[in-house]
């Protein structure tokens with residue numbers, strides 16, 4: 693079930709009060725329009741009607757796509773220590789409530805960054821697996837290894853047999869694109885499956901750059 697609350701928010705820039713609908717739960721089956729809004733970055737994003745200042749509401753949100761067997765727990769924070777605590781909490785409460793048993797065959801993702809949330813939705817919407825995508829992103833960034841620390845790579849779109857990635861360079865203040873053939877994705881995906889990776893979750897997972905590094909170093913998500 694999709695759940696929201698209405699809140700009055702004071703603009704951090706100009707002080708104007710306005711109302712915003714904050715979503716704590718989105719179920720795609722009930723609310724396909726909400727998914728569209730989410731993909732366009734409108735959900736839980738405060739936009740001041742007076743000065744157009746944008747700010748993400750600091751509320752957690754649970755995203756559930758039954759057909760795709762995808763559940764995303766989104767807890768916005770920039771604090772790495774807090775993120776780890778919140779992740780632990782989600783894992784623990786999910787086990788204790790017995791919820792995990794009902795989510796067999798699901799992909800369960802824990803995310804703290806809004807852009808990463810949107811990227812995950814795009815990846816799964818395009819019929820791709822984010823674990824293989826994270827490995828490809830590492831491969832792209834390693835092509836210019838000296839600059840990988842100052843860059844963020846994100847999946848952009850799929851066009852026919854090509855996957856397009858965006859590379860944001862924060863020092864050069866540039867955006868590059870990188871095109872990867874879908875065949876490369878298939879090769880990476882198949883070799884990850886052969887090495888023991890499961891295309892679904894046994895527990896909540898944080899699938900990001902450090903996950904992909906562990907994956908490449910021989911980690912797999914078997915028990």
Ligand SMILES: [Zn+2]
Pocket residue numbers: 703704705706707708740741742743744745
């Ligand atoms: Zn304002």
